[in-house]
Amino acid sequence: MAGRRQYPFDLIEPKWQQRWDELEAFRAWNPGVTIPPAHPFAVRHQAPAETLPKYYILDMFPYPSGAGLHVGHPEGYTATDILARYKRACGLHVLHPMGWDAFGLPAEQYAIKTGQHPRKTTETNVATFKRQIKSLGFSYDWSRELDTTDPHYFKWTQWIFLKLYNSWFNPATNKAEPIEKLPLPPELAEGNSPDMEARRRGYRDARRLAYVSEAPVWWCEQLGTVLANEEVVDGKSEVGGFPVTRKPMRQWMLRITAYAERLLQDLDSIEWSDSLKEMQRNWIGRSEGAEVDFQVAGHAEKIRVFTTRPDTLFGATYMVLAPEHRLVDIITGPAQKAAVQEYKTAVAKKSDLERTELAKEKTGVPTGAFAINPVTGQQIAIWIADYVLISYGTGAIMAVPGHDTRDYEFATRFHLPVLQVVEPPAGIPWQGFVDDGLAVNSSNAEISLSGLATPEAKRLISEWLAKKGLGKKTTNYKLRDWLFSRQRYWGEPFPIIWKTGLSGVPYHEALPESALPVMPPVLDDYKPTSDGQPPLARAKDWVNLPDGSTRETNSMPQWAGSCWYYLRYLDAQNAEAFCRPAAERYWMGTAKVEGQTTPGVDLYVGGTEHAVLHLLYARFWHKVLFDLGLVSTAEPFFKLVNQGLILGEDGQKMSKSRGNVINPDVILADYGADALRLYEMFMGPLEMTKPWSTKGVEGVYRFLGRVWRIFVDEQSETDYEQNCTANPEAASRFLAQIALSASIQATPATPAQLKALHACIKKVTEDLDGMRFNTAISALMVFINEAIGWPTKPAVVLREFLVLLQPFSPHLAEELWDKLKAVDGRADAGSMAYAVWPKFDPARLVEDTLEIPVQVNGKLRDVLRVPAAITPAELEAAAKASEKVKPYLAGKTIRKVIVVPRKLVSIAAA
RNA sequence: GCCCGCGUGGCGGAAUUGGCAGACGCGCUAGAUUCAGGUUCUAGUAGGUAACACUGUACAGGUUCAAGUCCUGUCGCGGGCACCA
Secondary structure, rough: OOOOOOOOOOHHHHHHHHHHHHOOOOOOOOOOOOOEEEOHHHOOOOOOOOOOOOEEEEEEOOOOOOOOOOOOHHHHHHHHHHHHHHHHHOOOOOOOOOOOOOHHHHHHHHHHOOOOOOOHHHHHHHHHHHHHHOOOOOOOHHHOOOOOOOOHHHHHHHHHHHHHHHHEEEEOOOOOEEEHOOOOOHHHHOOHHHHHHHHHHHHHHOEEEEEOOOOOEEEOOOOEEOOOOOHEEEOOOOOOOEEEEEEEEOOEEEEHHHHHHHHHHOOOOOOOOHHHHHHHHHHHHOEEEEEEEEEEOOOOOOOEEEEHHHHHHOOOEEEEOOOOOHHHHHOOOOOHHHHHHHHHHHHHHOOHHHHOOOOOOOEEEEEEEEEOOOOOOEEEEEEEEOOOOOOOOOOOEOOOOHHHHHHHHHHHHHOOOOOOOOOOOOOOOOOOOOOOOOOOOOOOOOOOOOOOEEEHHHHHHHHHHHHHHOOEEEOOOOOEEOOOEEEEOOEEOOOOOEEOOOOOEEEEOOHHHHHHHOOOOOOOOOOOOOOOOOOOHHHHHHHHHOOEEEOOOOOOHHHHHHHHHOOOHHHHOOOOOOHHHHHHHHHOOOOOOOOOOOOOEOOEOOOOOOOOOOHHHHHHHHHHHHHHHOOOOOOOEOOOOOOOOOOOOOOOOOOOOOOOOHHHHHHHHOOOOHHHHHHHHHOOOOOOOOOOOOOHHHHHHHHHHHHHHHHHHHOOOOOOOOOOOOHHHHHHHHHHHEEEOOOOEOOOOOOHHHHHHHHHHHHHHHHHOOOOOOHHHHHHHHHHHHHHHOOOHHHOOOOOHHHHOOOOOOOOOOOOOHHHHHHOOOOOOOOOHHOOOOOOHHHHHOOOEEEEEEEEEEEEEEEEEOOOOOHHHHHHHHHHOOOOOOHOOOOOOOOEEEEOOOOOEEEEEO
């Protein structure tokens, strides 16, 4: 490291971290809990904790990887810690917890390689993360620490799964309801035969929020597991970037699509960034349109299509089915059978990556069949092509090549007819015009759209189709149901068993709550079995139950634990419930508390990588729990902020291969936690991507050194090289012998000193409210730059400054706060954890003179120093009288003079 | 291709939302302290000029007494979505 140590942070920081631990200084108190009278919380607040307004501030909990903390972690954690400390100082009851999202692939892959149990790896990694996080002095309530792999935790993850399993979505009420209350159709209502029982069971199973499906799913050979849509990026696995293929498998699904509309609508009720909301909107992918039925000529079959442009129906000149469409084999003519089969096979062999990457040129083959356009009566060819996806809409489209880019490309390639049915604004060619215009060439004997603007044409044709029974208005979503099972060992087992029903058909049943937690079996080998079964299937004793039923061998995805951890923090130790209602209502802000306005988590900070995975899944679970009356808010996270990425010093993304990774442990050892915290906040706005600079750390470190030297007598810091780090007593003796500077006195502050202080209070307070940490720190620096020149420094002023510094660099602030006792004798200075935030007094900032810039024709010509009480007329006169201004007015006529009181004078002259 | 966001000194970034562009920090220059290096302290630091003038917030226009900020177009960078009918 460069330079001498600025101050003994290596003694100060462990001392205060230990003190906070001993005091349990940052514990948050649930309703009904008695607070020890000596606790600083009780000392500050006379009222019971549950009558104070709460502030729930949450970090995205980390996956404890083997690599340890990287510098991105402390960025978000410092931001939330500063706010947690600030809100505590402002008198709010702050909940600020931390835990571990510890199920996941790396621990399992390490187990496959070494045979070491993932539990062991996880424990080691958690210990490392905890040590690192603690060394940064964050004010977490560690009594609420949780770990998703702890049976006391995942018992309740399994319990919530049972809630999903035992619920269905009632479209009439738009809510999840218990499955027992699902109305049965009349034909199933009666009869107790085994057959009727099985049919009733089938009816219910098809409607549960957690259900089993045989549909094609993403399979990743390298990872040996299936993946959710959200985990597949550009045809590759999000983790590892391995190829994935489509494969029909029996899997557990969660019916998130039932919540598509609410997940979309409720975005309007929460304070997230526009870009993040937009990402969720895109993912949900709502589009309004119509379904239209096309009769297949010479067949009984109809083809149903979804279109967002029913107004272009007159321009539909052919149709396309997805190659996987049910009707393809039925309608294909004998002459086309071979070609169609060949095309289907070719498409099936393509991975999704190839299907999109090689999509430069459209492909397809005709089926030989024709459909009848319901408005023109024309026969139009039916093709199959892989640009139509089986998974969206109905898997079939009406092609309007005149006004759809993809259809236009296809029609051009295969010489299919192109008709104009929309008139663009003047000057734009109609071919391939896809925006709104005026309908043309769109009339038949019964209906005419011609001349109508696109929205009206859509409305009219939809009504007409509905009246004729040919179609109806409908809404489609891109969102698919959530594939919820994985072929992995290191995840929550499902609380599900399988039984054999009539004629050998297997069916599933939930285990009772009393069977929770379902523990995973002990295994020697964590690989999937050779026949592609999940590793849990290897444990025969575990799988096979005495009554002949067998356990579900899939496990839950990593997202399961993070879907509800923010609720477990509210009542983390509770063995009887996932969360007690009183605690839930208090911390989620729905209990009646004076001054409480925010529903849900007040502030959630984390990376943008969870924009559509964790944040969508958690909202979904929360809404189900809300419907079932288990939580009291419709949304979990009221305000959400994404921290920006920290790049390497070379401006590139940090990576081992580039060799530009900054290890926070090294920074910590060289400059201390306070400097690291301060630097990460000083780099720039929290949400921005910004490069690391170790020189920048030195800068804020020097600032902390200046703060230290304002307070202490430099002559008394005798021996910096003395090593007391390993010996707390020696450290404490050493720190105690460092005397306060003689310039600090219990004297009243001068007006100039109060002005500097209150300017700082104002700026820091406003900037913290707006989460502008970088400019708040610059205000602290401005204050110190000024105060360092004061011959005598009043203790009252410095105490208030320390309260402002404390959220940012709490260790140094505590040490100096403690030392100030020697001058002002204030004995209440044991810990700053609940020190009261100073109030800014505008009276202290009143200026008696102002500097007023004077412009002539927009150019600055003078700056006048004038009394603050000056009238606009006097100000104008003073401006015109200025010797610096006069030459620019000479020989010109003043056309206009603008006087902005207390701001500026602008003269226009010609 | 479509949808967001952003372009300010050598660098990270400020600018009360239309009112003195460059706060604060890094770096750099000079001086003091020191045997010396480091540290610390003091002064300076957008370009330009001997000093003024003048020029400057990606580029080109526009609105205004006044534009980094508002409007139109262009270019560049970052992120998201990507055959979603």
